[in-house]
Amino acid sequence: MRIKGKITSWKGDKGFGFITPNGGGQQVFVHIKAFNRMGKTPAINQLVTYSRSSDKQGRPCAEDVTRAGELLSKNTKKKNSSFTFIIPILFVVFVGISAFTNNIELVVLPFYIVINLLTFVLYAVDKSTAQNGSWRIKESTLHLFSLIGGWSGAMIAQQTLRHKSKKQNFRAVFWVTVILNIGAFIWLHTSEGGAIKTFQSSLFSHIDWLG
16 A cells, blocks of 8 residues: 655665654654665655555565655566566466476475465565564565475565565575575476485375375
8 A cells, every 4th residue: 555655854874764654643764775766865845655564673664665746667567567477377387287297296286376375375464464563474484485385475475465575685585495496396307306206106105005
């Protein structure tokens, strides 16, 4: 949700200040990097719109800040939106093809679907608690879910919920988890990874026999 406000404090030498929402309320911290377009230096009494988020300490802060009269780039938003959905969809299709062609165990497909839904829910919960200033989900937990396969849900959540989409440190670690997970999935298609598949098939057959 976009919020309208006014810059009521700005420290140009340090690159940060505070925004007061229209109609009053608690001030929110804003860093120079939160502005979508750098342009002119932010100034006191400048009208802006922003999305509310919070830092690692749970303190309210602004992100995706635009100055009065500026609009978010539609082309950029469209490109991000397309990229956000195309990559996860293509990967899930790849997982499905691999499962149904017996290159991996069929159970991997529903696992990916479930873990991505759970990851999206975790992001939604963390976004809600960030806005309310209550208990937060650890970033390490979000990264863990991405690492074990939930990165598609995380990618969609970051863009659609506008959560964790601007934190460079978080995004850097996130992309590492994406690369590691995709790498592990591709490895399952190699001869070495095939040995794991053979072991899984044997394990599942024994479980079925015991059942």
